[in-house]
Amino acid sequence: MLAVEVIEDPVAATVALDPMRSRLLAELAEPASAAALAARLGVPRQKVNYHLRALLAHDLVREVGTRKWGGLTERRLVATASAYVVSPATLGPVEVTPERTVDRLSASYLVALAARAVREVGALMRRALAREQRLATLSIDTEIRFRSAAERAAFSTELTAAIADLAARYHDEQAPGGRSHRVVVLAHPLPSPLGEAPSPPNPTESSS
Numbered sequence: 001m002l003a004v005e006v007i008e009d010p011v012a013a014t015v016a017l018d019p020m021r022s023r024l025l026a027e028l029a030e031p032a033s034a035a036a037l038a039a040r041l042g043v044p045r046q047k048v049n050y051h052l053r054a055l056l057a058h059d060l061v062r063e064v065g066t067r068k069w070g071g072l073t074e075r076r077l078v079a080t081a082s083a084y085v086v087s088p089a090t091l092g093p094v095e096v097t098p099e100r101t102v103d104r105l106s107a108s109y110l111v112a113l114a115a116r117a118v119r120e121v122g123a124l125m126r127r128a129l130a131r132e133q134r135l136a137t138l139s140i141d142t143e144i145r146f147r148s149a150a151e152r153a154a155f156s157t158e159l160t161a162a163i164a165d166l167a168a169r170y171h172d173e174q175a176p177g178g179r180s181h182r183v184v185v186l187a188h189p190l191p192s193p194l195g196e197a198p199s200p201p202n203p204t205e206s207s208s
Helices: 010-017 019-027 035-042 045-057 088-094 107-130 151-168
Strands: 002-007 061-071 072-079 083-085
Touching: 002 010, 002 107, 010 019, 010 045, 019 035, 019 045, 019 083, 035 045, 035 072, 045 061, 045 072, 088 107
Parallel strands: 002 083
Antiparallel strands: 061 072
């Protein structure tokens, strides 16, 4: 089972987003039969089978074995991944891309960069899986609380300079056998805890 599967087919995305089917995917983190799922969710087995057929048709679940139950043979199914994310590519012509956003200091541009990462890494994951290879990636995730807008701006300036210096030191356009990588650095305010009003914007701050 994959940790995360990126859904790129629009029809498969529609199937997975159905509330009952997404619930079944969550329940199928461990193998189960239609009868077991029906009993667990309190819905008719026929209804469960209907939704399972749709999930099977789009490779969102797979069969992992059968077992005898009375005079019947039951199939045991499991989800293909622990979690799913829908690729922006499912939206076709209206897919968000960084090239469509003029303001590179806007929240829209940050979202477009994140969406591109989902699309590109999702495609690379599928390719690596087909070749039974591991995809080499690097992720850094941390939190920082700035004392002021001025310090946030200073941090941004230093971070930009550090990334530019590293890129200049390690980038080699002519390296034989080398492979290009994309490096994206994002920063955004943390969402406020549920029920807590967000802090008012500082009028002296600029977007970053």
